[in-house]
Amino acid sequence: MNTAAPLAERMRPETLDDLAGQQHLTGPGSILRTAIQNGKIPSMILWGPPGTGKTTIAHIIAHTLNVPFFQLSAISAGVKEVRDVIAQAQQLSGAVLFIDEIHRFNKSQQDALLGAVEKGTVTLIGATTENPSFEVNSALLSRCQVYVLRSLSPDDLVALLQQALQRDEWLQGKTVELRETEALLTISGGDARKLLNLFELVVEALQEEAPIVLTDERVMEVAQQRIALYDKTGEQHYDIISAFIKSMRGSDPNGAIYWLARMIEGGEDVKFIARRMVIFASEDIGNANPTALVLANATFDAVAKIGYPESRIILAQCCTYLASSHKSNASYRAIEEAIALVRKEGDLPVPLHVRNAPTGLMKRMGYGKGYKYAHDYDQNFTEQEFLPDGLKGTAFYTPGKTPREEELRRFLKSRWGDKYQY
Numbered sequence: 001m002n003t004a005a006p007l008a009e010r011m012r013p014e015t016l017d018d019l020a021g022q023q024h025l026t027g028p029g030s031i032l033r034t035a036i037q038n039g040k041i042p043s044m045i046l047w048g049p050p051g052t053g054k055t056t057i058a059h060i061i062a063h064t065l066n067v068p069f070f071q072l073s074a075i076s077a078g079v080k081e082v083r084d085v086i087a088q089a090q091q092l093s094g095a096v097l098f099i100d101e102i103h104r105f106n107k108s109q110q111d112a113l114l115g116a117v118e119k120g121t122v123t124l125i126g127a128t129t130e131n132p133s134f135e136v137n138s139a140l141l142s143r144c145q146v147y148v149l150r151s152l153s154p155d156d157l158v159a160l161l162q163q164a165l166q167r168d169e170w171l172q173g174k175t176v177e178l179r180e181t182e183a184l185l186t187i188s189g190g191d192a193r194k195l196l197n198l199f200e201l202v203v204e205a206l207q208e209e210a211p212i213v214l215t216d217e218r219v220m221e222v223a224q225q226r227i228a229l230y231d232k233t234g235e236q237h238y239d240i241i242s243a244f245i246k247s248m249r250g251s252d253p254n255g256a257i258y259w260l261a262r263m264i265e266g267g268e269d270v271k272f273i274a275r276r277m278v279i280f281a282s283e284d285i286g287n288a289n290p291t292a293l294v295l296a297n298a299t300f301d302a303v304a305k306i307g308y309p310e311s312r313i314i315l316a317q318c319c320t321y322l323a324s325s326h327k328s329n330a331s332y333r334a335i336e337e338a339i340a341l342v343r344k345e346g347d348l349p350v351p352l353h354v355r356n357a358p359t360g361l362m363k364r365m366g367y368g369k370g371y372k373y374a375h376d377y378d379q380n381f382t383e384q385e386f387l388p389d390g391l392k393g394t395a396f397y398t399p400g401k402t403p404r405e406e407e408l409r410r411f412l413k414s415r416w417g418d419k420y421q422y
Contacts, residue, residue, distance in 0.1 A: 007171075007200035008193040011164050012056055014063060019053055020160050020192060021152045026057070032147060036064055043117050043124040045102065045132045045141070048149025050238060051191025054127035057149075058098040061125065068095035070122075074104035079112045086116045095122055102126030103135035104269065110137045117143050130272070151190050158185075160192055161199055175211040176203055183216035187223055189238060198223065240266075241276060244319075248277075249284050253323035260319050270311045274300040277318055288328035288402035295321055328400035338396045348388035381415050395420040 013019045016026040016033055025032045035041045041061060046054040062069035070085045077099075089095040097113075099105070116122045117140065124144060128135060132146055158181050165171050165178065184202075188195035198219075205222045206212045240262050247255030263273055274296070281296035299318040303311040357367035372382045385392055398421075399405035399412070412420070 006197050007164060007168060008196040010168055010170075011160070011196055013053075013060065016060055016064075019056060019060070020156045022053055022057075022149055025147055025149070032057075036061060039065060041065070041123060043122075043144045045126045045128060045136060045144050045146045046149060047128050047130075047132055047146060049151050049190060050129055051188075051193040051195070052149040052152055053192070054149060055098070055100060058096070058125045058127065062096045062098075065096075067123075068092045069098065070095055071098045071100070074099055074101045074109070077109075079109050082109060082112045086112075086121055089116065089122045094120065096125060097122040098125045098127070100127050101129075103128040103130040103132070107137060110140050114139055114143070130275075134275070152192055154181075154185055157181075157188070157190070157192065157195055160196060164196060164199065171200075171203065174203060174207060177211050177213045179213055180216045180219075181214075183219035183223070184214075187219070189242075191238075241272075244273075245276060245280055245284075248280055248319065248323040249327065251323055251325075251327065253320040256319050256323040257316060260315060264308070264312050264315070270303045270307060270315070271300065273315055274303050274318075277315075277322060281322060283332045284327055284329055285322065285325050286328045286331040286400075287405055287408060288326040288400055289404060292322055292325050326402040326404070328402055328405055330398060330400045330405065334397035341391070341394070341396075345390070348390065351385060351388060353384070354386055383416065383419075393419060 016036070019026055024030060027033065032041075046057060048054060058071075059069070068089070070088070072081055072085065085095075085097055089097070097116075102110075113122075113124060117124050126132075126136070126144070132141055136144075161178060161181065161184070165176055184195060184199060188198055202214060202219050202222045203212055206214075206218065240259055244256060244259035244263065247253075247259055260273070278293070278296040278300050281292040285292040295318055299314055302314050306314070352366045353368065353370040355367040357363045363369075372384050374380050374382060376382075387394060399409040
């Protein structure tokens with residue numbers, strides 16, 4: 001074992017049985033495990049949060065199938081490197097090509113992969129933290145299966161710490177008592193790689209003590225003193241975008257603009273920042289100021305065309321506007337509650353009067369019968385039920401207390417009275 005390597009690398013699983021979480025993909029009878037057992041896997045995109053096992057799965061696949069394995073990072077590799085790997089794979093009669101952060105490849109770089117993937121010269125495994133529907137060319141995406149990795153649970157993460165204590169040679173030489181884990185889990189943000197490396201950093205800092213007792217307080221002390229060493233791989237990226245979003249949510253344009261500057265100076269992808277602001281405009285502002293979504297969407301389109309350095313000005317305009325806007329998460333809460341109820345109640349039947357009735361048979365079955373066309377009534381409204389039986393009167397959306405939402409509240413109250421308690 002290479003004890004000079006970080007703990008996360010030393011603990012990297014070599015089989016699917018050792019992988020934390022992702023049972024929906026790699027557990028017994030799962031689609032990916034079955035494909036690996038059959039010895040033939042499709043080209044794929046692994047999409048999920050950082051530190052959930054994307055790179056590990058790629059290595060396990062190559063190791064299990066015993067095939068040549070090439071790894072590129074989209075941050076540093078270009079078309080030349082891709083073509084060099086394809087040329088080598090042709091000589092080897094096939095290989096696995098793993099591309100980390102494939103969403104950072106531009107169109108020409110992704111196009112360079114198309115022929116080799118289609119012919120089977122390489123089996124592509126791309127890893128991304130971004131939605132591949134937006135970041136991977138449709139032509140390449142159509143040639144790949146997309147597998148979604150889920151965030152690791154606290155139990156998964158604590159189990160990783162326990163495994164490290166039991167299996168890692170360096171840790172076995174220490175007497176470590178893992179008394180509290182909340183600080184480790186919170187700072188690492190659910191990222192297994194970040195968790196293990198932080199764990200190693202803390203143990204190393206306290207190794208003069210015997211036994212080494214890890215409490216939340218001791219972890220925080222070490223993390224605050226040595227966080228720069230811990231974040232040398234660039235994972236602070238996720239902490240900064242979190243601070244950026246929370247500053248806007250807290251209506252602090254000064255905090256938001258500072259974290260925006262940090263991302264710009266760090267070379268953050270301009271579309272990554274803009275996409276987060278589009279989401280924020282709907283999730284955290286919503287109908288309190290509908291113009292926010294319009295501006296955020298326009299910002300995304302503009303910076304995608306312009307790029308740095310001028311995009312910094314556009315991002316700053318949108319950032320300060322969003323931070324200075326009234327806030328409401330009423331729409332977000334409404335869809336979350338509705339989805340939760342759909343999952344709980346299942347596929348409830350659509351009421352007959354609001355069903356589509358394109359055929360005579362459907363009309364005879366009562367489809368559409370009793371439906372009232374709103375525009376035929378005074379003020380283009382007449383009360384009728386649109387929810388399935390059993391959910392009548394359920395209110396998912398409740399406007400917030402902002403001025404614009406108060407207008408919506410008054411409108412809904414004028415139409416529905418006390419039915420939905422607006």
